[in-house]
Structure formats: structure tokens, C-alpha cells
Amino acid sequence: xxxxxxxxxxxxxxxxxxxxxxxTYSVSGNPYLFWYVQYPNRGLQFLLKYITGxxxxxxxxxxxxEFNKSQTSFHLKKPSALVSDxxxxxxxxLHYGNNRLAFGKGNQVVVIP
Amino acid sequence: xxxxxxxxKFRVLKTGQSMTxxxxxxxxxxxxxxxxxxxxxxxxxxxxxxxxxxxxKGEVPDGYNVSRLKKQNFLLGLESxxxxxxxxxxxxxxxxxxxxxxxxxxxxxxxxxx
Numbered sequence: 001x002x003x004x005x006x007x008x009x010x011x012x013x014x015x016x017x018x019x020x021x022x023x024t025y026s027v028s029g030n031p032y033l034f035w036y037v038q039y040p041n042r043g044l045q046f047l048l049k050y051i052t053g054x055x056x057x058x059x060x061x062x063x064x065x066e067f068n069k070s071q072t073s074f075h076l077k078k079p080s081a082l083v084s085d086x087x088x089x090x091x092x093x094l095h096y097g098n099n100r101l102a103f104g105k106g107n108q109v110v111v112i113p
Numbered sequence: 114x115x116x117x118x119x120x121x122k123f124r125v126l127k128t129g130q131s132m133t134x135x136x137x138x139x140x141x142x143x144x145x146x147x148x149x150x151x152x153x154x155x156x157x158x159x160x161x162x163x164x165x166x167x168x169x170k171g172e173v174p175d176g177y178n179v180s181r182l183k184k185q186n187f188l189l190g191l192e193s194x195x196x197x198x199x200x201x202x203x204x205x206x207x208x209x210x211x212x213x214x215x216x217x218x219x220x221x222x223x224x225x226x227x
Contacts, residue, residue, distance in 0.1 A: 032214060043203055043218035051214070090155060094214055099144045099207050101216060103155040
């Protein structure tokens, strides 16, 4: 079985401050982990993924995520948040073989000007 | 390339009516998926397909049927709509292979069942 958890419903951050969106995973075998972003009234857009290799993964729009095996976490980070980063963020894990993604419930990020 | 497109964008149905949602992708992807998105529940997989002519059940398949007659199209059917099927529906597609696993999403269909 595979699952991810996003413990916070909403994250509020001031513009220019660091942004962190938390995700923990429960996966049998090697984890394949993803972050997606959803802007209002739009579909999901891929941000970044961890398959293997470096624990720090860099993605689109200045986002990065750190894979931590001992803490079973894959937190999304951005050093300096923009108002345009306000969106819904989803963490997901992949079942290798049929490419099925299991999504977390999502985190609403609000960046305050 | 248009990527993944969905038709229609919005629809209102009465309980018991039927409809078909169409998903099309022009990226030659093998895999296609239908999800529903409900507040506070993330995205849940309804059905998916790993190739033309094949379909499989996902997490919440009851009340839905699908068909993949052509590689580029994946149809989601509701035979007898219920208010519990009020949701936003997303289609996605992905390649099959070792390197690329990300799914590409359509813009969504907002369905209301009254």
C-alpha cells in the first residue's frame, strides 16, 4: 500500500518569506514522489519529482523539495514566496508498474502581500 | 500541441440522466486516467487505462464506466447520475517507461447533479 499525508490544510506566509509545504509518505519499496500545483479553476501542473539520486530536487518556478528517508518526508520549499505562489499544492506517490498516483488531500498556500 | 483537453468544461445534470465526458491527448501517451476532485479529499482515481482497448478500476469506480477505443481518447460515462457525483473531473495522461512518470492534466470538467 502507498499513501502520502499532508498534515496542514492551509499555509499562510508573508511575501518574501520562506515557504514550506509538508508531506510525509508511507510506501512499500522505493518511493517515487511528486509535487503538483493547482491554480484556481485550472488543472494540476507538475512541479518536481523524486525518483532516485540527490535528496534535494529542484523543480519549476524556483521550488525545491528535500527527500528525507529517515523521516519519510518530502517537504516542498521555496526560499522567497511570491503572491503568485498562492495555490493548492498536492503531494503524490507513484505505484511503479501502472503509473498510478496516490494524492494527498492538498495544502492551500496563501502568500500575503 | 494542445496537451490534454476535456469536453465539456461545465455541465448540469438532473438525477438519473446520463452523460459522457471526453478526454483527448495529442502526446501519444500510453496511460490515461480519470480523477475526481472533492474539497478536502484531494484527487481520487476513478478508472485508468494502460493502453488502447484496456481499462481498469481505480479507487472510486462505482457509478462510472470508461472506454479507450483509440489511444488518444479516454471516455468517462455516467449512466445514471447521482448528486454524490457532483464534482470536478480531471483527465490525465502519462508516458510508460523508466524515465518519465509525470502525469499531464486537462483543465477539468465541473459537473453538478441536482
